[in-house]
Amino acid sequence: MAETLTGRAFFEKEIKKSRFIAQAAPVGSEDEATAFIQEVSDPDARHNCWAWKAGAQYRFHDADEPSGTAGRPILQVIEAQGLDRVAVVVTRWFGGIKLGAGGLVRAYGGTAAECLRLAEREEIVERTRLSFHCPFSDLALVGARLPGLGALIASETFDAEGAAYVVAVPCDDVAEVMTRLADLTSGRIVARIMDEINGNS
Template sequence: MPAYSLSAAVQSELDIKKSRFIAIVAPVQDRAAAMCLVAGLREQHRAASHVCWALMAGGQSGMSDDGEPSGTAGRPMLEVLRHHDLDGVVAAVVRYYGGVKLGAGGLVRAYTDAVAAALKQAQLIEHVPMSLLVLRLPYADEARVRRWIEQQEYALVKASHDDDVLMTVQLPAADAELAGGLLRDITQGRVQQIDTDA
C-alpha cells in the first residue's frame, strides 16, 4: 500500500467555543526538521496556550499533547495522519484558549477536525523513500557517471575532488541496489560504493 506525503505545507484555522485552533501540516525529511518547525511555531505564537504536534516519519514518528490532558491532542492528530496513509509529514496545532472548557471528547474532536481541515486543502503526493549512494571513482569516469545520474533523473547531492572523485547521489531506495550494479558496469568496475548510514 503506497504512503503519501504533501507537496507543500498548508495552514487552516478553526474557532471552537472561543478557542482558536491553527493547524499546520507540512512535509518533513525527519524528526529534526519537524521539531524545527514546531519550535518556529512556538516562537511565532508565544501567547498560545498549547502547540501540540504529531509526526509520521517511519521510525521517527512521535507526538506531544503539550500540556493538554493526556491523549486528547497528539494521539488524535497522529491517527488522522495514519488514516490518510501519510509518511514524512508533521501536523502541528496552535491553540489559543478562549475561556470555555471543551472537555476530553471536545478536545479530541477539535484537534482531529483541525488537522483534517488542513489536510483537505493539501495536495497529497506519493511518498518515495529515498537513499543516498556515496561513490568513489576515478576522474576519467566522472563525466560518464554524471551523465548517467542525469539520465536517471537522480539528484547529485554533492561532489568533491581529491585523489578520486567522491559523489553523493540521492535516489529512490528501491533503485539503490540495481544502481550500484549498473554503475560498476558502466565504469568497468572502477566505481566503489562507500557504505553510509544516511
C-alpha cells in the same frame, strides 16, 4: 507505500469562538520535529498541541489540554492518512466557550486532518548511497544522465583526475544504475554501494 509532505502546510479554523491553526511539515528525525515545533508554536497561545511520526519513532503532547484530547488525535490523523516523517502543530486560542473532551478531540483531530488533506505529498522512496569516481572526460555525460537515473547527488568533490561522487538512488534501481554508469563510460566508472539511507534525501 507511505507518503510524506513535499513542504509545509497551513490551515485555520474557528470552532465555537476558539481559533485553531494547524501547521504541518516533513521531518526526518526527532531533532527536525522538535525544531519545527519550537519554530511555529505561538508563545502567546496557551495550547500548542503537537504530534510527529518518523518511522518507528513518534511523540505527541497535549499542551495543558485534558489528557488524550489533542496530541493523540493529531497522531492518529497522521497515521490514518498513511503519512510518515511528518510533524503537525495545532495552536488554539480559547474563545470563551468550553468544547468538552469530545469536542476537543474532534477539533484538534479535524483541524489537523484538514491541514494534511490540503498538503502536497510524495511517496517515500528508500534509497541506497553509491560512491564512484568520474574522470573529467566523462563528467558532462554523467552529470547529464544522473537525474534520468533517479540519482540524487549527495556530494561532489573534485580532484586532479576528475570528481568523486556520492549519489542516492532508489534501492530497487541500484543494480541498474551501477550497470548504466559502467556502460556509459566503457567501464571507467565502477560504483560501489555505501549504505542504505531513509527517505527522499
